[in-house]
Amino acid sequence: MSLVALRKVSKSFGNHKVLRDIDLEVQTGEILSIVGRSGSGKSTLLRCINGLETIDKGDIQVNGMPVVQDKRCLQQLHRDVGIVFQSFNLFPHLTVEENITLGLVRGKGLAKSEALERAHRALSSVRLSDKARQYPGRLSGGQQQRAAIARAIAMEPVLLLFDEITSALDPQLKSEVVYVLEELASQNRTMILVTHEMAFARRSGSQIIFMHDGKIWEKGDPKVVFENPNTEEFRSFLSKVIR
């Protein structure tokens, strides 16, 4: 059974249809990249998968459970699914370490000592061990984003969602975050990324979808899809993104 399954998912903001009949499946161990212009519905799609947005029609299943707007269900979903945002969204009043242990202790019910251990493991995997006691405001953008990634992976989720996590960073900081992404990819984690990192999507992705106007226009193995786009929309998108 698929880890993530969307059937005929539709959503509107007022009269604007952001998602139209989206069908999608992601298997355990897969890396799905969602690409498209801004406003194509890709971030909304990602947010629907972990219940941050409600859907109007269709259904979404994650890890065998339907995603429904119910407090208990959503809390369980968030124990299983981690997300990293474009704007980091670390808690500025907590140290990096506390940012990570908060969810482990209050969300997953781990003991403080175990949470700390996990936090330090996660921090070392994003090479941020020396910043454990710092407040986010003292870190660079790249460091903040790596701390946010550590916060998500420390929860040991079955699925990781990344919402344009490199878009707010300058090129050098981008590359340090992409490097972490590559490492996560090599660990066989299941990930869904909304991204503009075409090189990463091509190299490490197992599936790619191109979204335009709330619909999926291309879907498949990135190595094939990038070489032979089926639609004019994707071709024109690629010609603008890759120079």
Place this chain on the structure above:
Amino acid sequence: MRTFGFSEFIFLLAGLRWTVLLSLIAFTGGILFGFLIALARISRWPVLRFLSIGYIQLFQGTPLLIQLFIAYYGFSVLLNLKIDAWTAVSLAFTLYAAAYLGEIWRGAIQSIPRQQWESAECIALNYFDQLRFVILPQAFRIAVPPTVGFLVQLIKGTSVASIIGFVELTRAGQLMTNVTFQPMTIFPIVAVLYFLICWPLSRLGKTLERRFDVARGITQGI
């Protein structure tokens, strides 16, 4: 006729004691009740939001003096309940402070970016924990200066209680003026006494504000 001397000054200090005590009661009660008002104000339940908005509008839209009159006379007239000046002023000032503090904190809580709520939700915190560990600590930092500012207003505002015969600092000043006919000796002293309490508080508010920012290394826009 008496002249203003040591014993008259002591009488003012005795009045000052009630001013401070009334302020403390109103502030403590206002904090507790105002916190509930703030929570109700941001609640997902429309009924709670509606009731708290109504409450805040009512207390912010009517003069404090009228609220005092109603607290003082209202109970005896409407409920046939004898209520002393102390209870009346404590009650009125507490309800009044709760309305303002509730609104101050509502603003502080809502000034925390929506993404902080989302982030907290996404690490599987329940609503109460989202508030407790993520939103309130940040809102607190924002709320401290206006809260201290309101406390200063409240302390000065207690002088209104003199009108229903509650002998706090201002009323004590009036009484001493009546027996000494030295208003320009007494009222400046009264003013200085108020100032000696309010000024350090204002300073404390500023210091706290600065300390939070430095300790946390918080920059804007995170």
